[in-house]
Amino acid sequence: MTIASATQSGPGRTAADPADPSAAPIQLTVVRRDGGSTSFDQTKISVALSKAFLAVEGPEAGGSHRVRDLVVELTERVVAALTSRGDARRSVQVEDIQDQVELALMRAGEHQVARAYVLYREERTKARTPEDAAELGSERPGLTVRAADGSTAPLDVERLRVVVAEAAAGLDAVDAELILNETLGSCYDGIAQHEVELALVMAARSYVETEPEYSYAASRLLLDQIRRETLGRVHGEPRQASQADMATAYVEYFPRYIETGIEAGLLDPELATFDLPKLAAAIRPERDLDFAFLGLQTLYDRYLLHIDKVRFELPQAFFLRVAMGIALEEDDREDRAIEFYELLSSFRFMSSTPTLFNSGTTRPQLSSCFLTTVDDDLAGIFAGIRNNALLAKYSGGLGNDWTPVRGIGAKIRGTNGESQGVVPFLKIANDTAVAVNQGGKRRGAVCAYLETWHLDIEEFLDLRKNTGDERRRTHDMNTANWVPDLFLQRVEAGGEWTLFSPDEVPELHDLYGTAFAEAYVGYEQAADRGEIRVLRRIKAVELWRRMLTVLFETGHPWITFKDACNLRSPQQHDGVVHSSNLCTEITLNTTVDETAVCNLGSVNLVAHLTGSGLDADLLRATVKTAVRMLDNVIDVNLYTTPESERANQRHRPVGLGLMGFADALFALRIPYSSDTAVAFADSSMEQISYHAIEASSDLAAERGRYESYDGSLWSRGVLPVDSIELLREARGGDLTVDTSRQLDWDTLRAKVLRDGMRNSNVLAIAPTATISNICGVSQSIEPIYRNLFVKSNMSGEFTVANPYLVADLKARGLWDQVMVSDLKYHDGILSRIDRVPADLRELYATAFEVEPAWLVKAASRRQKWLDQAQSLNLYMSAPSGKALDELYRSAWRHGLKTTYYLRSQSATHVEKSTLKGTDGRLNAVPVTPETPAVCKIDDPDCEACQ
Template identity: 40%
Template structure:
């Protein structure tokens, strides 16, 4: 038999080459048998097979074995790394500077990056560490290869290796400082910190749209304003922005239109048009637009709004591409708690309500009720139950809290400044107006890579935070802004959103149950340290580059920091007081600093659990462009190996239990507590952890909640508790009936679960 090489030449099959190639990649992996992979690859040979096909067969074979031994995932990653290197350079890898020059020649790389790389070519080339590719597991590297590495526009082959990719990102975000570029490269390449997907997609390219989130205030109640918002959304969707958009100012159904003496059809037809636009502007088929519409619960169209995602009813009044969120004032929740009545209004009659919060809102609302302006009155619990039903049926209609968001926002110190909504994923809390679109640039620290032999490494965390804040601040100046209002808002406030991922991995490594008091204490201390170090970094930037233009108009200028809005006293108050004085003296470069985003895709790259969430399952299916593979929790596998319990029978037992180990008596109770899934944890614990860390998060956090089979009573209590705990926002309600692992045969190595357990397929969470 013969094989076809990449250059088209054919040569006789050399089986030893296959064995040697797999063996080289398996060095240091003590739990894998390279001959199993090599022999299965050889068994798939056929005359004329390409070497690329054989490489892919080896990779798939190793990946399929991951379900029985996690180290096969590392072997699959190394095999894929070898394929990438061959695709980029053939027999000889091009230097980093050569890959950048090639990208520029192909129209992919911008002149600024090319100039920087050429000026420091030798140092940058010498600093590439190819061995760091071994930090990847298979799914992380596969994600990077399939979606992030630059490709030749015609041939569609990749033109950079993973390490060259990280160096490109680091150079693009370095601010022209070679030392900063090399420091950032080390963090990225070691998967200790990653910017958000838009930054990774576009840094150093000819279209540097690096921001993750855009918040558009509601259009004014006019045809011209509504259509301008359509144009804004289309421009932002074109460049992959995740969009939050309020519609609270737009008049309700049945409202008089004086110019025509007709009656308004309300917000639903406008949202139907927006829904079509979001689906249509999809970056040439790469990724559809993603938007979330916010509405306050006093709007007279709120009940129709809550039906927009229903799978039944009039399709002309359904919007399957839009996400929905409720922007809820405290007054509504208090009336729910008291089982009181609630009034619905036409925004045309009460335009002031949108821009008010707290006691001012409540006075204006009561005055509108007293003036007889309500279009309808109903029980507050009746409307709240409808919200819960929408959540239970669709996971959508997110509960976000207007007053908590405004009370604790650094930007709302002056009267008239109002946070009108959050973003697509509910972690951004910024003021917006007709003239200013709020923007945020995101990045996340991989907490799993900050655990050392002596426990969690807070010194390393401090270094990571300082580096990340400097990088995120530079994005503000480098960024391409699709609309002028976004540029104005971002340069005025200079907000950033530093988040985390891998919290669950930290708990696994330190053997802490997710809902334990030590876990809560560690999570809170991590949040406090990140906030403190981020403020320190922002002060240093203010000293060297100046405070953001609106610093004098913020709460921080008066000495008020985030935890004071929560009534919390931080640890070591003396250091906080010293920092407060430095802030008063020098200002802050950034009005906002901390936001915990979902991190679905970048967590896959980093090989850790998503953001602050508990694990979904100890065993689940990963979907990639190359196929579907069963994955096991590597932390659990190592624990069971040490106990001599990692056997085929045990793996079958875990499959039958759909990734749960709670009913497996052979596993010690202490381990069963540590390795509970999100479905097996009390949701009160997730809310308590979020509230404890919330005192040190000046934006918000994407907090999913998990109930296997939700009912209205459970949800009512859960979200009431979240509001009373002081949370600013919550995100998806995850339910499980559609996520079961298929059990046609336990022997099968495939498993079927929904995108919840394959979050990289979620367009809203990138």
């Protein structure tokens, strides 16, 4: 067979690695659709490109120097892309070449030509006969597969056919033969076993952009790979099992899996004392098929247990292991473990990442979030940094209250010197977060909070800037403003604002509401009398403008509201909320002696829908079990500091949230930008809140009230929805919050007064970026980002297509390759595609098309039911000073406790090229929505809350 060499762009250069001049040129063979092969000829690419330009620009394009030069340049780009991958494969398929042609056209900005090329490809595909497809599926003779031990065997095409058929079972839009043919076209003689498995997965993944069901097919093909790896490790010999085999294979595997994990020192030996046959019999193997590809790949890469990077944990064993760990101290452990397993494996509820990582292991640090207050002396500061390291080690997310630390120029009595302020210590905290990377799973994640009256607030605003003294920058740490109401009232009144060092105004840190305002004015008067040594005065509106400017420029500091967090806190009798957490949804009291701890999990809203709305009975059952699971975490948890154990045992806070809100709106045909969506946010959160409070009260009757219950708002009959009036009164009525309700809150209030509460706090909405991937639903309460995009996280890059939109477009005869191309070109936004009907444009409006006012309205309706807060991202397509000012004042006036990232659009969005063949870690371009220079939609820093 003759194999032609292909040159890269640039005179005299070959397709060899440019870093190795002595390397031989890479040579390519083209695999035809009929399974045969031919030598690579780049002139065919030039001809195809020329025809595409002629089709769009007419015959005159043939004589255009611009077109001729562009054809040469694009041809060289295509050849370079085909020959620079560096893998062992020396053959390409026709489809690969065509993909690269389309990619080159898109990247060159020749979108109309690319569209014509897409249409041509689609017409050619339709023109092929069924006999052509059957011929492609014929067995390719002479191919061998190389096993891990170096032995070879013939390629088992029949087993591939069975595996692919299982992957396509029940997926009407998935063509099993297409996947098989694509896979066979990628195989070569002597291919490694793992490469065959990868080829199967990649073949299915390449069609996700045109048909979302291929995501499930790809997941099932990955599952076959996981079964081979896992069963072989547990049984000590090579094993393969089809999905049909797993009904019995799981039962045999599960006890051996527990034994393997204990012997490796990874699983708690107590798990072996469960009735393992009973638990194994409860496993639902069919639920392995419910994962979309992104979910299963994420699970494989980061959650399934391994020994020397060889997985020994199957997905359903993973869920059951987590359930067993949470049920360790239950009286009826097996039944409770099965109950918890049912909830997790059905995706109705998902525990947060630390719980999933560590439950049932020898290091069961299951809590999600930790909040600390840093004391104002060297011992206290470095004790706080040390605690950060210990808490972050096992996946905790941190929120630090730095307000007590004195400001620049404040007197240090011990040395008779002057303080350099809080910033140098924040730099050390930042570097500690980077150093403690949780065993390589992710870097430590921390957010520093500072009150707006602190003397160093202006330097604090600059911490995330890319310019200035690097010794006073913290590029890896999140920051947040802790804003009292008095400051915003001064902004609106055009008044002055005074900055103090906390060592001279010690009361302010622990005061809020009218008490804070009175004390603050008193200190200002003392300053006027010359009784305050260090201070600075500034126009309140100037500081506010700078806060908003820096928020837009760097994504930080976030804006959170001190008084709303405290005046509505159930625990205001026992301390003060000095900060929120890493993701701004936790609002718990902290002191130097108590590190607040919260234990998180989220209800999957869309899993509780019927044709007419939420299934109230199913939702109640889910919430009841979920709250029990979260409460159990407190007792089985590994505490790495005494301050965190003390706080968690005294107050027992948990945070039940939700995810899949956007999916629920799609399923109910409700546009995000509508009063109906706001009403659904209200009613759905009301039901979750009601059932969660009821469940905690039930646990109090069964297990006892939490230690600091007496004196709490709960003990006074004040539920979260009632506490709105405390905030309204403190603000003199300046509050825009709807207080309507639909359920029987009087009966629940009476129950709480009678039985008490097991948990000081019950509700908080976390971001859920990772666990929502596992469940295959939209993140938390977020609007959809794009209808077609590439999602990037630590597991790679994944094509994500909105399946609800695809189904609607199919039903109207509008889903084709041209629509895919248009979605790419228009960044997944429908409003720019004329042939999409208006009702679909409205229903599937993306995050930057939704006016942020709707986000605030919906958040306000949820906030009234929450005893903690919610991670609320705000999106602005065209931010301005006036728009930002109005947005954040509106959030404050609507009673929100916190806000999270401000997300504005980056200069470039979705990759305007084919996603086929680029959906993977080897050659994909990660595309994520970003604010300028920072914030990703799938923020890896915040997985502790997910």
